[in-house]
Amino acid sequence: MKGMTTFGNVQQRAEALAANYYDALVPVKEMEFSDLRTVKIGGEPHHLRRVASQRVAARLGIPHPYLERCPADLQAEQLNYWLREERNEEFFVRFDGADVRAVFTPRYTPADNLEVLSRLVEIGVGTETKVQVALDKEFMSLSIPDQNRTFEVKGDRLTPGISVSNSEVGLASLSVKAFFLRLVCTNGLIAKTEVSSSYRHVSARILEELPQALGQVQGELDSSRDKMRISMSSPVSDPEATLRSFNRQFQLSQREQKAVAWGFVQEPGKTMWEIIQAYTFGSKHSPLTAEESHRLQVVGGMVLGMVQ
Template identity: 30%
Template structure:
């Protein structure tokens, strides 16, 4: 499993962000887009005290283009080659829209352009709610935690639940909690399998319990900008976060763990009869792996010396530890979980690739 930051570092960054972020519900007509000669974009919002300029992150640019139905490749070409044309396009559509948008800002930058119905489930409040629950699990240890530009991750293992895949090959139960404040995924609680012999983590996405970020429309019906303070946000979400506790308990139950472990164990009996190179090529095409990722999975499959479904699952999850991007590394852990859920026919297509 890929290492992240310590819980102390995570808590400190969440505290810092709490002081620096601001959410606005803004009528599109009160937003103006500007681009300088270097291609840096800004959104100017007509707030109560006057116009306020915000930088725009790449993710927010993509979301803005999507909201205005401007193809992103064209948006970026205008930004780089014809910034004045980009501003005319964006501002024309903004002024002709009757919609209200949620702009989520951090450190003076717009980090997300979302619907006014976006349900704010913030990382600080989630961590405050679930960390005491996780710390109360028997034999718990926090294996990895991270805060990326798009998501927060909490991954922990409990030594209370163990299962022997083969003699000397023991896995433990765990849990991964993820959340995105910027529209890049639901709040998700997923079971995790941790293999002691190689520190691989496998996420079982089919057993995920999720909460979507969709709620009631926020703000009034007037044409003013509404700014939500952090105490208002926390009060609005407190009742929901109380419900997360039951979800956490279910994710690390013995029944759930044993079912997933047994499903993983069955892959020991799936022989890989085809050409390993061709087989990993099929895997890469099916799950959109780039050349570097494909080569890394193949290397771990060969070095592991176990040409079985189990060997392929562990090659995928082991490679995740080498992936620099934490979000992408977690996707490889989830890919391992998707593989153990393959049907016999799907495994045959991989195992007999020639």
């Protein structure tokens, strides 16, 4: 799910994704790997999704790219050897039906997307509220524009708001940041602000403090206006080289770089504003995951933050 929609539609999609979700504390001694993508729990085989296999490998201290190159029997041998060395007696395992979607230590208390959405309802977000979203099984990026605060910068109309992102499988912590929606093309930019709030996954604290975090970010939304104005007047002699430089700086993947190149073609130009829009336009590229789309909006905001 990606693009402009209503908050109610996001709720429905999140509920549909979560239909078969459940969590369990699993004794480590009951786990045995058949290979990198299959684990037996109590003798029953379960498919490990890629994110789960990456987290397991990281937890056990084995480089995931190395394991991927190994044959299945060697994968199992190494995973099971280091699993026996694990100091925790249990793992916190997140399931989607028979699939394992995440594996954490017992101290990890994740924030569920449905909990976050419910908290937003409690503080006044209605089902018909227009939002921009990128949502899949691994990541949620939800941006809520404040239509009453739309402003213009050199004829370009923008609506500020807040962006809430969360990963139930540990790709990122719950985060609340400033957001700008460019109305002419619905490009979204997640601004780098001093009061952006990010929390480790301790649900009670997150959900208690969400209203305060939203209020803090709302109070700083105007701080990016001057940088936007300056970016529109800041010339760039070689846009392609500039994009390559930023891509390296932010360590974008090949797929993300292709999305940025596609985004630049949508609105080419020779100012920093067009450079920024390459990232925000690129976030809408269809092959991207929700996390990748969110990342490009964040990179756009970080590039804006560099404008002097």
